[in-house]
Amino acid sequence: MKIPFYKYQGTGNDFVMIDNRQQLISKNNTKLIKKLCDRKFGIGGDGLILLENPEVDGDDFKMVYFNADGNESSMCGNGGRCLVAFARFLGIIENEATFTAIDGPHKATINDHEVSLQMQNLSEIKQLGNTAFLDTGSPHHVVFTKNVTDLDVKKEGAVIRYSDEYLSAGGTNVNFVDMQEDNTFLVRTYERGVEDETLSCGTGVTAVALAAHASGKANGNIVKLIVPGGELSVSFKKENEIYTDVWLTGPAEQVFKGEIVC
Numbered sequence: 001m002k003i004p005f006y007k008y009q010g011t012g013n014d015f016v017m018i019d020n021r022q023q024l025i026s027k028n029n030t031k032l033i034k035k036l037c038d039r040k041f042g043i044g045g046d047g048l049i050l051l052e053n054p055e056v057d058g059d060d061f062k063m064v065y066f067n068a069d070g071n072e073s074s075m076c077g078n079g080g081r082c083l084v085a086f087a088r089f090l091g092i093i094e095n096e097a098t099f100t101a102i103d104g105p106h107k108a109t110i111n112d113h114e115v116s117l118q119m120q121n122l123s124e125i126k127q128l129g130n131t132a133f134l135d136t137g138s139p140h141h142v143v144f145t146k147n148v149t150d151l152d153v154k155k156e157g158a159v160i161r162y163s164d165e166y167l168s169a170g171g172t173n174v175n176f177v178d179m180q181e182d183n184t185f186l187v188r189t190y191e192r193g194v195e196d197e198t199l200s201c202g203t204g205v206t207a208v209a210l211a212a213h214a215s216g217k218a219n220g221n222i223v224k225l226i227v228p229g230g231e232l233s234v235s236f237k238k239e240n241e242i243y244t245d246v247w248l249t250g251p252a253e254q255v256f257k258g259e260i261v262c
């Protein structure tokens with residue numbers, strides 16, 4: 001059997017995309033999904049995303065996300081943005097999308113290669129010193145520190161990801177953040193499920209922007225995030241201690257396509 005696939009990237013967070021409206025891939029095939037994400041034995045990617053038929057009235061499609069380890073996981077912000085670009089490529093949408101992912105409903109807009117994705121409202125941010133923990137669709141530990149450029153993110157991130165504090169709750173992603181100028185932050189992320197640093201993490205930079213605002217490190221409602229793979233922005237409102245209207249914006253593009261022979 002031959003299954004068509006597409007490769008997308010959003011600020012260097014890269015994904016294998018499959019149009020699964022005809023159920024070509026089984027969601028339980030962890031071994032196959034892990035192999036497809038393998039950079040030596042497969043296509044290579046930080047994750048794999050299935051575009052499926054909508055299950056909610058009014059939706060354009062459904063998003064199913066897997067980490068590179070082959071397991072279905074929580075929300076992927078960059079993956080969601082890439083999926084919107086894929087949906088437009090497939091002719092499912094034009095410039096706007098409504099879809100459901102594991103964390104609930106999302107809206108999105110796309111102009112050229114720029115995709116804005118609405119994230120869930122957020123009310124709970126645990127802050128402790130220069131760290132914070134919040135769930136922006138995926139769990140994120142945020143560390144505000146200096147010299148992020150020189151950090152061994154894989155080593156330092158793994159210590160926190162596998163710490164007793166998080167392990168029993170399924171682990172966490174870890175973001176190391178260095179403030180640059182007003183409302184601008186440099187971010188490097190250790191991703192759970194990839195178990196390494198990735199070039200960008202959408203739910204991660206969303207967590208950084210909201211944690212920076214909650215702790216007074218950012219004072220505007222638009223925050224610029226510089227990641228190893230490019231630049232993203234996060235805009236939001238704060239109403240009655242709840243962050244609403246949270247939008248993650250940045251580029252997303254198709255890189256190549258091919259066929260999986262299985």
Ligand SMILES: N[C@@H](CCC[C@H](N)C(=O)O)C(=O)O
Binds near residue numbers: 073074079139202204
């Ligand atoms: N790259 C993602 C986050 C993907 C989920 C994460 N690895 C997890 O399992 O929590 C993003 O762009 O948000």
